[in-house]
Amino acid sequence: MRTSELGGEGHKYALASDEDDSDFWGYAHEAEGLFTSLPDEAGMRRVHLAGCLPQGGLLRCVAHVGSRRAVAGNAWFQLLDRDGATMGSYFVNEVTVIDVKPSARAAGLVDLTVTLWCENALPGAERPWGLLRTGHLNRAGMWHELQPEDRHAWLSVALGSREYRRRQKPDAPAGQVFTLDGRHIVDEDTFYCAIGEAINGPGGYFGWNLDALDDCLSGGWGATTPFTLQWESSAQARTRLVERVPVGGDRQVALFNLLLEIFEERGVSVSLR
Secondary structure: OOOOOOOOOOOOEEEEEOOOOOOEEEEEOEEEOOOOOOOOOOOOEEEEEEEEEEOHHHHHHHOOOOOHHHEEEEEEEEEEOOOOOEEEEEEEEEEEEEEEEEOOOOOOOEEEEEEEEOOOOOOOOHHHHHHHHHOOOOOOOOOOOOOHHHHHHHHHHHHHOHHHHHOOOOOEOOOOEEEEEOOOOOOHHHHHHHHHHHHHOOOOOOOOOHHHHHHHOOOOOOEOOOEEEEEEOHHHHHHHOOOEEEOOOOOEEEHHHHHHHHHHHOOEEEEEO
16 A cells, blocks of 8 residues: 655545555545445445546546546545545445546546445444544544444544554553443443553544454553552443343353453453442
8 A cells, every 4th residue: 555645735635556655646625425335335435526636547547438448447536634644545446437527626637436335434423534634633532423333433543543543653551540431321332432541542543343343452462460450430331232232152241341351361360440
């Protein structure tokens, strides 16, 4: 994946070929539909790239709308911060230019409509990316008011932006004490929102399913075991995390108890409060 180098001047997005690191496809001010358009029967999304400066393989497709040569191929769809640095990216397949118009944003820019396939750009993810881009993803509890369908999208951005947010920040050393606020934990997704924040700050990531949590506890994701987790309002969380999870054979364990088992196995001392 090619990291964007010149993404200033209000550009929020950049595209680069997945097949050739030197083939940079250009910038766009907006990418309407990336997070909101419904895929068609073939799973393709229609995305409107407003204020686009196409380059490389994407530019070569602009003159061939309606033909097979309008297919640019697979790419990385990069999300840029205000300084043009890449915050995260999505892999997209079969990017195809289907319409080209002059852009009202500035001379020399165009508005492109493309179709593409993208599995991981979840509805609801645009807001946390926007908060991160503007520097406003900076307060604890910003996920509290999310609707259930938006919580997984929040976690996807936490994961996708992890490297950008940490930027060479080392893991906290072993022996640290982290405080997990259980008041707003009502299901599995909110547990991951809460522990990600407890370990890595607002918008932080520390797993978004049980396997990912186990991976994070192996190191490299913000904390080094052994550490202590002070779980505040744990009784409230216990009454909500009651989903039965299969753990082999005929055994099923309530999610709350399974989390405690995972922590114990990985050397985390949990203080229930």
